[in-house]
Amino acid sequence: MPDDALQTTEDAPIKLGELTNGLGFLIRIAQVKLFENFFEHLGEYGLKPGEFTVLWVIGLNPGLRQGTVANTLHIKPAHMTKLTGRLVERGLVSRATPADDRRAVRLSLTPEGQKFVDSKKDAFLNHNFDEKEALSPEEAEQLISLLRKFTGLNACP
Amino acid sequence: MPDDALQTTEDAPIKLGELTNGLGFLIRIAQVKLFENFFEHLGEYGLKPGEFTVLWVIGLNPGLRQGTVANTLHIKPAHMTKLTGRLVERGLVSRATPADDRRAVRLSLTPEGQKFVDSKKDAFLNHNFDEKEALSPEEAEQLISLLRKFTGLNACP
DNA sequence: TATTGTTATACTCTATAACTATA
DNA sequence: TATAGTTATAGAGTATAACAATA
Structure with missing residues (x-):
C-alpha cells in the first residue's frame, strides 16, 4: 500500500504520514478550499469572508456595538476599526454614537448594505x-x- | 426558544442566525480554537503551525524540493522562501543545491531538526x-x- | 523559451502598546 | 481607574510581478 500523496512536481510521491489525521492541517486545507469557493462566487464584489460575516451579523443585530461584533467574530479591535471603515466607505454600513455612552460606536446596515446582504445571503452561507x-x-x-x-x-x- | 448567542458585553444576546450552519464560519472558529491549543502546547518553541508542518514533511521526505513542499502545503513560493530561511537560521533545516538541476533547492532536517520533530510529534499532531x-x-x-x-x-x- | 527560486512591493490580518475620550 | 475605540508599529501570510540562473 503506497503512502498518501497530495500533489507534486517531483518524481516520487510525497509522504504526509499522520499529518492527514491532524485536525489542524485538515482544517487549514479545508479553509483554502472554502476560500477558493468564496472568491469564485462572491469575489466580484470585492468583499472577503470576514467582511461578509460582519455585514451579516450587523444585519441581524442592528445597532450592535463595534466591540461586540469584534468579540463575537474573534476580530481584534484594531483590525475591526479598519474593517468597519472599509464597509462605511463602501456605503454598506453606518456608524452612530449613542447618547448614553459616547465612547461606543453602534453599527447598522445602510439600505444598500441590507439589499446586498439579502441578495447574496444564499451564496454566502455556502x-x-x-x-x-x-x-x-x-x-x-x-x-x-x-x-x-x-x-x-x-x-x- | 432563544436565538443562538456566542459571547457579548452587550445587553441582548447576539443573533448569528444561519451563520452557525455556514461551513466557512465554523471552519474559521475551529481554526481559532486549534491555534490557541497549538500555542498553548508548542508556543514556547517559537514555531507556528505552518512551520511545524514544513518540518514534518521535510522529515518524511528528506531532500524534497522547496517548491514541492510549497505546492503540497499550499504555501506561496515567495512566502516559502522566507519560511525556509527562518528554519535554516534556527538550525533545524539545511539547504542543498543538487548537481543535476542547479536551480533547485533541496531541503533536509538537520540532526537538531530531526530531534525536535521526533520529540514534539505527538503534541503537534493534535x-x-x-x-x-x-x-x-x-x-x-x-x-x-x-x-x-x-x-x-x-x-x- | 520555460522553469526554479528569489527579491520587491503592497495589502490583509494579527499582536501590542500608547493614546483619546469618555465613564 | 477602568472602558471603548482609535492610532501606530511590527510581523506573518498572501498576491503579484519582475528578476537571475538554469534548463
Whole structure:
C-alpha cells in the first residue's frame, strides 16, 4: 500500500504520514478550499469572508456595538476599526454614537448594505458548496454538526 | 426558544442566525480554537503551525524540493522562501543545491531538526486536543474522516 | 523559451502598546 | 481607574510581478 500523496512536481510521491489525521492541517486545507469557493462566487464584489460575516451579523443585530461584533467574530479591535471603515466607505454600513455612552460606536446596515446582504445571503452561507464536492448532503450536515459541537457553538440544546 | 448567542458585553444576546450552519464560519472558529491549543502546547518553541508542518514533511521526505513542499502545503513560493530561511537560521533545516538541476533547492532536517520533530510529534499532531474538548474520541475520528473526504485527502482507500 | 527560486512591493490580518475620550 | 475605540508599529501570510540562473 503506497503512502498518501497530495500533489507534486517531483518524481516520487510525497509522504504526509499522520499529518492527514491532524485536525489542524485538515482544517487549514479545508479553509483554502472554502476560500477558493468564496472568491469564485462572491469575489466580484470585492468583499472577503470576514467582511461578509460582519455585514451579516450587523444585519441581524442592528445597532450592535463595534466591540461586540469584534468579540463575537474573534476580530481584534484594531483590525475591526479598519474593517468597519472599509464597509462605511463602501456605503454598506453606518456608524452612530449613542447618547448614553459616547465612547461606543453602534453599527447598522445602510439600505444598500441590507439589499446586498439579502441578495447574496444564499451564496454566502455556502449553501452552494454542494456543486460537485466530495460530500453528500448528509455528510455535509454531519460535518457541520460536528464542527458546531467542536467549536462550542451549539445554539440552544 | 432563544436565538443562538456566542459571547457579548452587550445587553441582548447576539443573533448569528444561519451563520452557525455556514461551513466557512465554523471552519474559521475551529481554526481559532486549534491555534490557541497549538500555542498553548508548542508556543514556547517559537514555531507556528505552518512551520511545524514544513518540518514534518521535510522529515518524511528528506531532500524534497522547496517548491514541492510549497505546492503540497499550499504555501506561496515567495512566502516559502522566507519560511525556509527562518528554519535554516534556527538550525533545524539545511539547504542543498543538487548537481543535476542547479536551480533547485533541496531541503533536509538537520540532526537538531530531526530531534525536535521526533520529540514534539505527538503534541503537534493534535493527539492532545482531547483534553476536555467537546468531542468524544469517536466523534473526533468522524470529524477528521469527513474533513479528509471534503479536502480530497483520502489517502489510499 | 520555460522553469526554479528569489527579491520587491503592497495589502490583509494579527499582536501590542500608547493614546483619546469618555465613564 | 477602568472602558471603548482609535492610532501606530511590527510581523506573518498572501498576491503579484519582475528578476537571475538554469534548463
